[in-house]
Amino acid sequence: MDDSTACAEPAPERALQPKAEKEPDAGRGRLAQVIATRGGRAAPEAPFVIEHREALLYMLAQAAELEHGIMCQYLFAAFSLKQHADEGLTDTELAATTRWRRKISHVATQEMLHLTLVQNLMTAIGGAPHLARPNLPNPAGHYPAGVTLALLPFGEQALQHFMFLERPEGMALDDAEGLAAVRRAAPAMMQTGDIVPRLQDFATVGHLYRSIEEGFTNLAAKLGEQSLFIGPPRAQATAANFRWPELIAVTDLGTACLAIEEILEQGEGPRGDWREAHFGQFVAILDELQQLTAANPAFDPVRPVLVANVRPCEHASDVPLITDPVAGRCADLFNVSYEILLLTLERYFAHTEETDAQLATLTDLSMGLMFRAIKPLGDLITTLPAGPDHPGRTAGPSFELFYESDYLIPHREAAWSMLAERLVEAAEFCERIRDDAGGP
Structure with missing residues (x-):
């Protein structure tokens, strides 16, 4: 299939895992309403240039490291939550911490799914899997100027940081206080005709994946799908083994775009309602945390x-x-x-x-x-x-x-x-x- 518009086609319905438990007002609280009504989104940034296989593998490796590090952040926050009434929690507060822990753990599991989908994208075009990443906090300069990853206990700072990482493309949102990445000059963008890949200054995770998607589309048109997707289909991780219904085996442009769409819909929700995405889940948790803290200023949900x-x-x-x-x-x-x-x-x-x-x-x-x-x-x-x-x-x-x-x-x-x-x-x-x- 050499149709350059393949990535724009709507994804067919697929069986999905049960979503994380959603409270009646999840994503509909005061904070969610403020975010939803404060001016919409700016136009998405233009995708950066990816015009050869090595550059595509390079950016997929960046995506893998990001998914891996973000997963570790979420697990650390979930582990830090109190779990028992004898840790100074009322019944209502314990129910909330249990619910938050379950939701954040579910999001972390979906980040592992995203990491697996990125491995499928890499192996589909002949690359090796990539599970390495820098220890946290990430070294200065390892990611673009606006991205930093660090382990944080659960709390307002952590939730604001998670919202910043998962924010939809074009949404103006600052990182949590104390976590702003080191500001530096943006790296030189790849130019048409460059042969050596280099770090690109993506604004959001959605911007990174949209550029990767554009790279797949352009390379499929340039090389032909058969020449681009040279990895053995049997090397693909499948739902049969991992028991993730959303896990897509990548064998052509259409399935590559479906895999990217799955990551985007679960994480930032840029092509749908962010209230149901990871971003919206963190907004809802922060909203509930602020309400419980207002009701009991002594409330401390964290070890x-x-x-x-x-x-x-x-x-x-x-x-x-x-x-x-x-x-x-x-x-x-x-x-x-x-x-x-x-x-x-x-x-x-x-x-x-x-x-x-x-x-x-x-x-x-x-x-x-x-x-x-x-x-x-x-x-x-x-x-x-x-x-x-x-x-x-x-x-x-x-x-x-x-x-x-x-x-x-x-x-x-x-x-x-x-x-x-x-x-x-x-x-x-x-x-x-x-x-x-x-x-x-």
Whole structure:
């Protein structure tokens, strides 16, 4: 199909996962009404130039890193919320924190879906999967001037930051106080005829994806779809294994555009009503938080979580360190479980001779790690002391990556052996933590 208008066609109806639970007034509260009536949106910015495969892969890698980092931000905020009445919450307040935690966790799960869709887009045109990202907070200059990512406990600052990241294209909205990215000159735009890709100064996540969509359309017209989509269809992540009905296998221009449309509709809602998108969910949560705080100024929905690493951040010397030995080891176990999750996903996306049963094992392992290791460890760490250097504060999951290279293990037998070895090491480390802490 060499129709350059393919991306503009409406997406056919697809079975969707149940949406996150929506309160009767979700997206319809006072704050939502203010945002909806304060002047509409500016015209979308022109897409930047993508005229060869390498530039398209480069920007898809940027999209993958953004989705990955944003997912970590949402999980950290969800882990930081109080979960029990004995943490100083009334029944109404506990119901609210439980609801917020569930909604934010659901949004984080959809960010993982977006990350998976980006991997499908990359492999469809012959690229390798990309699950690496910088440790948070991201290094200055790694993203465009208006984008910064950092771990934040739940609260007004975090919600305003999330709204800024998810805002629809053309909507004027400032980032949260204290989180404005370092302002610098915009990078030089790619020009027609350039052969080397470079970072582009996209204004919003929607602007990035719309430019990527334009790149797919232009390259399909320039090269022909058969020459553009050279990746093996069997390398695509599918709903059959991941159990996401929205997960689209990308094999041509039409499915590439459907994948991008799915990301845009769930995240920013620029082509529909933002009240139902991630942006609207965060607006509704912030509205409800402000109402509950007005009713009870002493309301504190968050554990005293300190954003801290186990080891010094290589590009941010001001990030504090966890000094409690048990909390530090639990944070290490969290990060190792997260590392194994990335190794498992990378093997799935770059698989070679695996059978269908083995691919199902990889996806089952990745989901098991997320919900049976990473989630309970994240809950636990936010109850543990950060250490004597931080009295009254608890630790938090740091999502630290131990090296900047990607997580590809290219040879099948070696990959499976290394995954099994790392799982055994993690289990043994878990037992040592239990024994040292005197646990059951």
